[in-house]
Amino acid sequence: MPRHHAAAVLATPRARLSVERMPTPDPAPREVVVRVRAVAINPIDWVIQGTGSVTYRWLRMPAVLGSDVAGEVVAIGSEVTRFRIGDRVFGLATGTDRGRDSRREGAFQEYTTLLEHLTAPIPDGISHVEASVLPLGVSTAACALFQPRHLGLAIHDPADARPRDRGVVVVWGGSTSVGMNAIQLARAAGYDVVSTASPRNADLVRSLGADVVVDHGSPGAVDDLVAGIGGRTVVGAVALGETSTAGCLEVLRRTGGSVLAMASMPVSLAELAGRRRLFPAMLPVFSRLGLRTLLLNARARRAGIRAAFIWGTSLRDDEVGRRLWGRLLPEWLADGTVRPLPEAFVAGDGVGAIQEALDRQRAGVSARKIVVTL
Ligand SMILES: NC(=O)c1ccc[n+]([C@@H]2O[C@H](COP(=O)([O-])OP(=O)(O)OC[C@H]3O[C@@H](n4cnc5c(N)ncnc54)[C@H](OP(=O)(O)O)[C@@H]3O)[C@@H](O)[C@H]2O)c1
Structure with missing residues (x-):
């Protein structure tokens, strides 16, 4: 060296x-x-x-x-x-x-x-x-799906027969990096997945195992997801993308789901990122962020939905990280379960x-x- x-x-x-x-x-x-x-x-x-x-x-x-x-x-x-x-x-x-x-x-x-x-x-x-x-995409997806403070889904051991009919996971933002991994991990763990993507990415997201893919840019996205779920049990939702939390909350409220894992802030920080000075431009952005977060949390509480932000590297200190990186990921990658x-x-x-x-x-x-x- x-x-x-x-x-x-x-x-x-x-x-x-x-x-x-x-x-x-x-x-x-x-x-x-x-x-x-x-x-x-x-x-x-x-x-x-x-x-x-x-x-x-x-x-x-x-x-x-x-x-x-x-x-x-x-x-x-x-x-x-x-x-x-x-x-x-x-x-x-x-x-x-x-x-x-x-x-x-x-x-x-x-x-x-x-x-x-x-x-x-x-x-x-x-x-x-x-x-x-x-690394960060698959780790964040694993935090959302498997950590007890988020969806807390059962991790399927590759040595066992693949379980079936464990319920549906909603992945809003299936064409994001985290989303593509979340779909693959949820499928590998035996869950059905419904998801969103732009029409140009719908086939790709379907090829990962989502059985319903709706356009997240469409005003009818929530209705289409609820229709696609079609009465199946919803075990939780993973929200990816600036507008995803509001959409997921509505899908959960209408389908009886009760857990939401949020990866994205409801206001983009992109406009602050290229600036030489943060002050005063950050004031309206962080005010909007604070207000929207409060409103979304209040909406979740009213609907009886447990909603929490994901920290994608938090699996460093838990069993989810050890199992994902030590056992599941090497096997799933080698046998093509995860692309x-x-x-x-x-x-x-x-x-x-x-x-x-x-x-x-x-x-x-x-x-x-x-x-x-x-
Ligand atoms: N909390 C954490 O620890 C953590 C960790 C990693 C990422 N994140 C956050 O998770 C989000 C996704 O990150 P990433 O790296 O996976 O993103 P990414 O790959 O950069 O995301 C790009 C994708 O976003 C999709 N998109 C655009 N508008 C959308 C909308 N309204 N709803 C859903 N998807 C939309 C686009 O899909 P189409 O082209 O199909 O429209 C595009 O393919 C970001 O907000 C990121 O900051 C958080």
Whole structure:
């Protein structure tokens, strides 16, 4: 391992990412160091870059952002048992979370550390680029579906016969990165899925196992979902996309469902993300956000619906993370139960290409994951 390597660094809040040399980390006992070959971009990356001084106040500068990593193991900690040097792996980098060190654990650099229990081998036939699209999307989906504080669904063990007729999961935003993973995981766990997508992505979402796909841009989306559910038992809903919470609450109210896992804020922070100054532009945006959240929570309470926000990296500390990354994901990927989606769009090569990739993600994607090779 080199003593230093290139990283895309956020030097100060809201700065553009710059390429800097960083010390290459040594692994802690339960960590692996990875030579990163591909990273994928998530909306949270530009949200932290643009608003982190308010939304991620704990993050120390300079910081290294990024959650999605695929690469090769180049060093292993003293207690690591599942990996060897040279293994092709992918994993969830949680360096921007409170209490973590983004400079050791951020994805956007040539070498990073991953926690052994949030890392999995890449099966033969799947490239680094393909594997890199998964970590935050699949982890957030697993939090929504399996954590007891959200839908709390039973995790199906691949060794058992696939259970049937466990009920219906509503995935609003089935063509998002998290949504495509949520559909695949819910199906693998034995649940039916109804979902939403733009008409151009409806066939793709259907191919993942959703038996009803309605247009989330249509004023009749809620009616169409309720009709598609057709009296089946609804075990909960996962809300992805700015307008998804209101839609899901209405579907749950009308079908007797009582649990909602929310991934998206009801107001976009995209307009704040590109600004050099947050104040005063943030005042109306955060006021709208606070007000809408209050109203949606009140509506959920009135309808007897338990609604809570997901934190996609929170499985770091629970059994859902250990089972997903340690057992289920490697098996489901290898046998094709889970496909690495959304399809990657390689936007550039080298850490110097990451800022432009972030800008591209913020400008909007449709059923695509922006990836940079390193
Ligand atoms: N809380 C957490 O821990 C966490 C973690 C990850 C992501 N998230 C949030 O979850 C959301 C999805 O993230 P992602 O990375 O999966 O997104 P993404 O892949 O960037 O989402 C892009 C997709 O959004 C869809 N979309 C546009 N308008 C929509 C609407 N009104 N309702 C539903 N979908 C709509 C588009 O589908 P069409 O082109 O088919 O319209 C597009 O394919 C974002 O809000 C993100 O911030 C939260």
